[in-house]
Each structure stands twice: as C-alpha cells, then as structure tokens.
Amino acid sequence: MLIALISDIHSNLEALQAVWEKIRGADAVLCMGDIVGYGASPNEVVEFVRKEMERRTFLCVRGNHDNAIAFGVDWGFNPYARQALRWHQRVMSVENLEFLRRLPVRQIFADDTGRRYLLIHGSPRAPLDEYLFPWLPEGEFRNVLSYVRQDDLLLGHTHVPMLKVVEGRRIINPGSVGQPRDGDWRASYALIDTETGDVTFHRVEYNVEESARKIIEAGLPKFLADRLFEGL
Ligand code: ZN
16 A cells, blocks of 8 residues: 655645645555644645545644644744744634644554554654654664554654664654755655555645745745745
8 A cells, every 4th residue: 555644734735735636646644743833824724634534544643833723822932933823823713723622642553564653743752842853863763662562653843854764663754745844845745655665755846936925915924935945
C-alpha cells in the first residue's frame, strides 16, 4: 500500500490543494497536526480535511497551533503566531473549532504488512511542544524511541523533512505542507511504499502569491506572507 504523510498545513489552502493532487490516490493519509495557524484559510482547510476524512482512511493528530486555537491558550507563542491565533479564534466556525478540540494527541496506524506507526505532533516526550530537529545528536532519537511501543514514529512540528533510522525503526517527518522552513518554499510531503519499504520525500509548487495575498487581506502580519516565499 501507499501511505501519504502530511503535516503543518497551517491554514494554507493553496498548498494543501497542490499536495492533494499528488496524494489523492494513496491508500491512507496520515497527518501529524497543525492543520491551522499562521495562514488565512482555516475554515476552508478544516472543511477540506473533514470532508476527506469521511471518504477515506485519513488520520490526524492535534498540533500545538490546533490546540491553542481550539482551547484559547496562547502561552509560549511569538507575537506573530499569537496575532494569527487570535484572528483564527475570531473567524473560525463553532463546528470547525469543535473538530480541532476533538482531535487526539496521538494516533496509531497499522499498515498492510502489520507494521505499526505512532503519529504525534512534536515528540513522545512532549507531544505538542518538543521540536525533534534532524541535527540533534543520534542519542536523542534512540531515547525518543524508547517511549514508543510501535515500530515507527511519525512527527511534524519542525517544518523540516527528516528520516532517521535507529535499529530498523524509523522516525519520519514529512516537512510542512503550508509553511516549509528548510529554505525551499514548495509544499512538502512524504510517501511510504509498504511493498518496497521505501520512504520518499516530495515537493510541489503551489500558488504562493494567492496564499500570501489572503494573509495580507486578512490583516495578518506581513511577515507571515513574506516567509512563504522564502521557505523559512
Ligand atoms: Zn507547525
């Protein structure tokens, strides 16, 4: 089977649509959180996700931005993120906020070979908050996996694609759909082919001008529009 991995959509509808064109044929879609925050299309993105979840195997966990918006806690966020959070809370529908509140913090998925995956936004040590960047010492990844009973760990949160293999177990971050931060502005996702065991990373161009224009029009910080072009 083909499993599509996505994360950190961040209310960017144009990026999600571009990725979706590529992954719509996948047998399962796994999303590691932060559906909303930063961008200007939170209701459209949540409604897209809700609709697709009714049609196909599509699991999603709650990210720190989803959590902050849904529950009204903005402790620890930078001023730009906080301004976007408050805007989200004003414009999002009651139903869409309720959807975010009900997202689980962890989910488990088993593929057709029996391999099991734990989905979590940040890290098993601090599910919503810890950043597991690829440049951390190898010992950190070994330690993180000691908290995981499943074979593989699927993460988001850093907006940086990553594959670590520790004694045959994998830690995979597909990067960010809606706000990449690895210097490449294009939307990021990953695929797992369970037949070959391969994990591949992919980038797709999207209408970034439109996403940026909507951010400015919504009165959100210009910085949030500018960074989409930089991928930083
Ligand atoms: Zn994020």
